[in-house]
Amino acid sequence: MKNLGTKKNVFFFGLIGTTILAVMTYLSTSGICYHNDACLNFFEEFRPWNFMSYIFFAPPLFLLSLITYKMKDEVFRAWWDFAWWWSLLIVGVTFLLTHAQGGGTLGMNQDFTFFVLSILYALLVIVSLYRIMCAHRESKHKNK
Numbered sequence: 001m002k003n004l005g006t007k008k009n010v011f012f013f014g015l016i017g018t019t020i021l022a023v024m025t026y027l028s029t030s031g032i033c034y035h036n037d038a039c040l041n042f043f044e045e046f047r048p049w050n051f052m053s054y055i056f057f058a059p060p061l062f063l064l065s066l067i068t069y070k071m072k073d074e075v076f077r078a079w080w081d082f083a084w085w086w087s088l089l090i091v092g093v094t095f096l097l098t099h100a101q102g103g104g105t106l107g108m109n110q111d112f113t114f115f116v117l118s119i120l121y122a123l124l125v126i127v128s129l130y131r132i133m134c135a136h137r138e139s140k141h142k143n144k
Contacts, residue, residue, distance in 0.1 A: 017058025
């Protein structure tokens, strides 16, 4: 489990997740599926958006891991220790708010779900950037 949180693994997971999101969004909004029965069936039968709601955190993780990739390992580690648990929290809250009758276990509507998840994602980015800046500043002071 410890090897999952390496710079390369986090970077590639974020890259793959971001690529999947981009391709699925493009396919579903571009009209390519409009005349393609196999593509339409895929989006109707398998409902990939259910899966995709769990990987919306991939683009922020990708960008933040890209920021920390060339920095010292302790900067990455300071960020990743927070981002790992916060991402799991986002997945759990996403599950609670989106998978049940009436829009979620708590019976909330889509606007509320979007509001809550927006706050969680904003906190992921803001706290991550803060942790990265503090750890980077601290690592520079250690070298002096």
